[in-house]
Amino acid sequence: MRLINRLFLALLSCALSVGVFAQTQDSTVVAAKDSVAPKKTKVFLEHANTLSFDKERNAEAQVLNGDVCFRHDSSYMYCDSAYFFEQTNSLEAFSNVRMEQGDTLFVYGNYLFAGECPHGEWAGYPVYG
Numbered sequence: 001m002r003l004i005n006r007l008f009l010a011l012l013s014c015a016l017s018v019g020v021f022a023q024t025q026d027s028t029v030v031a032a033k034d035s036v037a038p039k040k041t042k043v044f045l046e047h048a049n050t051l052s053f054d055k056e057r058n059a060e061a062q063v064l065n066g067d068v069c070f071r072h073d074s075s076y077m078y079c080d081s082a083y084f085f086e087q088t089n090s091l092e093a094f095s096n097v098r099m100e101q102g103d104t105l106f107v108y109g110n111y112l113f114a115g116e117c118p119h120g121e122w123a124g125y126p127v128y129g
Contacts, residue, residue, distance in 0.1 A: 043089055043114075044071045048082075060085055068093070075101040077112070090115025 045051075049066025053059070061083040070077045070084070070091060080095035092113050099107040 040089075041073050043084075043091060045069075045084055046071050046076070058083070060087055062086065072114075075099060075105075077114070079112070085115070088115060 045062075045064070046069040048064035048068045050064070052063045052065075054061065054063050062085075064082045064084055066080070068079050068082045070082070070093075077091075077093060077097070077099045079093035079097045082091055082093040084091045090113070092111070094111055097107075097109045097112045099105070099112070
């Protein structure tokens with residue numbers, strides 16, 4: 001009987017130590033997944049009535065006029081005119097600015113700057129008026 005008790009306790013302690021080891025392995029995997037850098041996404045010009053360049057004002061800016069529409073991930077931005085800086089993945093939108101994401105988020109304003117922040121995320125700053 002003593003031999004069976006000792007064998008049972010040995011097997012139980014072995015099983016518990018395997019469970020503890022498995023627990024620590026999972027927590028290190030989760031920590032490694034959290035440290036992944038955010039994925040950078042691009043802004044796409046969907047539509048504009050006219051596109052031109054003003055080399056005197058800014059050689060890198062695309063000047064867009066009339067029914068301008070941009071897409072960023074699942075968000076859309078509409079305005080009357082905009083400057084689009086494709087190299088820096090940013091834009092300035094003017095007059096009747098409207099941002100929509102799905103059917104739940106709507107932002108309105110007269111001016112919007114949107115672009116990548118120093119930390120890599122993409123943010124927009126509307127001015128209401």
